[in-house]
Amino acid sequence: MKYIFVTGGVVSSLGKGVATASLGALLSARGHRVTAVKIDPYINIDAGTMRPYEHGEVFVTSSGAETDLDLGNYERFLNTDIPRGANITTGQVYQEVIRKERAGEYLAQTVQVIPHVTDEIKRRIHAAGQAAGADIVLVEVGGTVGDMESTPFLEAIRQVRFDLGAEHTLYVHLTLVPYLDQSQEFKTKPTQHSVAALRGAGITPDVLLVRSAQPLPESIKRKVAMFTSVLPEQVFTSYDVGHVYQLPLALEEQGLSALVERRLCLDERAPDLTAWRHAEVVMRAPAREVTVAMVGKYVDMTAAYLSVIEALTHAGVACDARIRIRWVNAEAIDETNLRAHFRGVDAALVPGGFGARGVEGKVLAARHARESGLPYLGICLGLQVAVIDYARHVAGISGAVSAEFSPGAPARVIDLMPEQLDVAGLGGTMRLGDWPMRLAAGTRLAALYAVPDGGTVVERHRHRYEVNPAFVPALQAAGLIISGVTPGMDGRGAGLVEGIEIPGHPYFVALQAHPEFRSRLQAPSPPFLGLIRAALERQGLE
Known part of the structure; x- marks a missing residue:
């Protein structure tokens, strides 16, 4: 060597x-x-x-x-x-x-x-x-x-x-x-x-x-x-x-x-x-432009979302479009200014994160995208806040929260994964790295990953919390599509929710995984590519 x-x-x-x-x-x-x-x-x-x-x-x-x-x-x-x-x-x-x-x-x-x-x-x-x-x-x-x-x-x-x-x-x-x-x-x-x-x-x-x-x-x-x-x-x-x-x-x-x-x-x-x-040609003179609202709490330190930014860039290059990011501080969002934060954007993205700070603002962002038809991509915590919103305002589950922020609450629609219950310490103890995701046939996620009849794909993970299986039947009864689950793996969380989508919405997709980590210039991440295409369709350009 x-x-x-x-x-x-x-x-x-x-x-x-x-x-x-x-x-x-x-x-x-x-x-x-x-x-x-x-x-x-x-x-x-x-x-x-x-x-x-x-x-x-x-x-x-x-x-x-x-x-x-x-x-x-x-x-x-x-x-x-x-x-x-x-x-x-x-x-x-x-x-x-x-x-x-x-x-x-x-x-x-x-x-x-x-x-x-x-x-x-x-x-x-x-x-x-x-x-x-x-x-x-x-x-x-x-x-x-x-x-x-x-x-x-x-x-x-x-x-x-x-x-x-x-x-x-x-x-x-x-x-x-x-x-x-x-x-x-x-x-x-x-x-x-x-x-x-x-x-x-x-x-x-x-x-x-x-x-x-x-x-x-x-x-x-x-x-x-x-x-x-x-x-x-x-x-x-x-x-x-x-x-x-x-x-x-x-x-x-x-x-x-x-x-x-x-x-x-x-x-x-x-x-x-x-x-x-x-890529150089597209970045120098793109045919079109897409504005994505990125809702997070580290908006003053954008390197915290570097892979997400690059995954958006990859999708933009594939679509001959410049991506402009509007940084939205999740802590600044409330009912009075919700629409103003998203006025003039073509899509919204809630990335992963930890801690209670800004979570309610992220829930409001997911709700706004769901109700207004704004293309939405949720990643990790972005899936969890979308589920919390759906549980509260569509499935009628009063007080729906995450155990990460309210450990003793009765309506913990987001809870610790089974494999995390006995974990001690913080360093290297989450679900990490590549894990399989089984996609349901006929779903948008299956189409994005080019397995329309269903199949198993791999994405990277970094999390401790998941959708609580006890609430999945109620969420599905209220219309939420569970489009991806963890396949059976020796009892380690088989069937846990990996992907969700909302039927009839122009583009409302969320994953528990972090697809941005596998995105490349030569092979853009399918969910990110889908988001940018949906944003262009919203503009009437696709």
């Missing part, structure tokens, strides 16, 4: 994850088998218990790992599933080293950062590549060069070149060249200091990816090259583009992936960038 290590400097949030994913997309488009690994230097075992305002979205892999949101970028750009071990944290590494020490695996040794911690880091990197069956492993080191937390990881990736040789390893450093409007000049000093800090860790970058607001002039590229001792042809600009899906094309035009092939002694191949070129 070949290893490409991506580090970052100067400041955080430069787009290291998107740059890593873009390089992976280009190599994958050339027919190489590529996977990606994200190193997060925090002590948490995984991202599952972090709040969105601090860490953004928690992405869930097919195997049920709760990971950094960059894993979602990897999957979307590489069009492949990333294995569980591809998100490496300090917590995981030290937990395993301490376990081995207690088990006597280091007997008679003094356990130290070098070699024991660095060996464990390298073992995990190699294992992730092997699990994916990859030819090329992209490894993104989180944080910024110079951070204390990153030191063991930088040492570990330094050692990989010593272990494998230069023909099997490549170091890519993402840095920043700011442009000062006042003096009207690019400033290269931050990049010079960043590369010097990286060299202080024993790593000399092979490639510089320079973040800037616009493509760098050749004179500035030569200056960067001279003061960092990186050849000018190995300095590339990761400049601002209209959308992240345009970045692979921008890097391809500069010859980045061809250089990587040469440096790693790979077969040089022509890329198939059809999907990316089509």
